[in-house]
Amino acid sequence: MYIIKVKGVAKIPDYVQLRDEEFTLLAYFRVDRPDKTLTKIGLGDRIDDIMNLINELPFGKIMKLEL
Structure with a gap:
């Protein structure tokens, strides 16, 4: 799994993307509100x-997430 942190601009907040080994988007969420999304994907x-x-x-930056 990979994790990417993206900087928001103007009224768009910062957010995080979680992607699998083939780089398919698994989840994205605001940096200040991760709870619901992370719980939903286990x-x-x-x-x-x-x-x-x-x-x-x-x-x-893209970082490989080892869980």
Whole structure:
């Protein structure tokens, strides 16, 4: 799984994309509201770990997420 943090502009907020190995979009969510989306895709128990990675990840970079 890959994680990408995208910088918003003007009224569009920052958001995160989660993609699988073939780069198919699994989920996208606002950086400040991850709970519902991560729970929906089965990662609700890893919210704290994922949010720590997101906070450290620079905008526009792709990171392989090992769960």
